[in-house]
Amino acid sequence: MPDSSGLRMTQQRRVILEELAAVTSHPTADELYQSVRRRLPRISLGTVYRNLEIMAQKGEIQRIGAAGTQRRFDATTAVHYHIRCTTCGRVADLSLKPIIRLEQEAANISGFAISGHWVEFQGVCPECQDPAQA
Numbered sequence: 181m182p183d184s185s186g187l188r189m190t191q192q193r194r195v196i197l198e199e200l201a202a203v204t205s206h207p208t209a210d211e212l213y214q215s216v217r218r219r220l221p222r223i224s225l226g227t228v229y230r231n232l233e234i235m236a237q238k239g240e241i242q243r244i245g246a247a248g249t250q251r252r253f254d255a256t257t258a259v260h261y262h263i264r265c266t267t268c269g270r271v272a273d274l275s276l277k278p279i280i281r282l283e284q285e286a287a288n289i290s291g292f293a294i295s296g297h298w299v300e301f302q303g304v305c306p307e308c309q310d311p312a313q314a
């Protein structure tokens with residue numbers, strides 16, 4: 181796994197971030213790898229994975245998905261809610277205003293200094309509810 185120079189690493193991350201920011205589909209690492217590979221043909225899936233983890237840790241991107249579900253990534257790091265279809269697996273942004281009052285209440289109950297919260301709704305999307313008529 182040659183990651184020889186820091187410069188190359190920086191360039192890889194920039195391309196990954198650009199590709200992630202270009203879509204609203206909350207792609208998986210594999211999906212992102214497919215689009216990144218078009219610009220950086222020599223990049224490996226492992227490198228994409230590793231960079232995504234590092235970028236998520238640094239708060240440059242958001243990692244979404246509950247335990248047991250496939251991890252997806254989001255270039256939008258501001259608090260926003262997601263909705264996942266349990267049939268086709270797609271994840272969309274939900275234009276619902278984040279409920280900041282929840283953080284207040286959570287802080288009151290727990291004594292924690294709350295730094296954020298994460299909500300994902302799940303259900304069956306309109307297309308999957310009625311595939312016969314699609």
Ligand SMILES: [Zn+2]
Pocket residue numbers: 265266267268269270304305306307308
């Ligand atoms: Zn669906």
Ligand SMILES: [Zn+2]
Pocket residue numbers: 206254256260261262272273
């Ligand atoms: Zn999102």
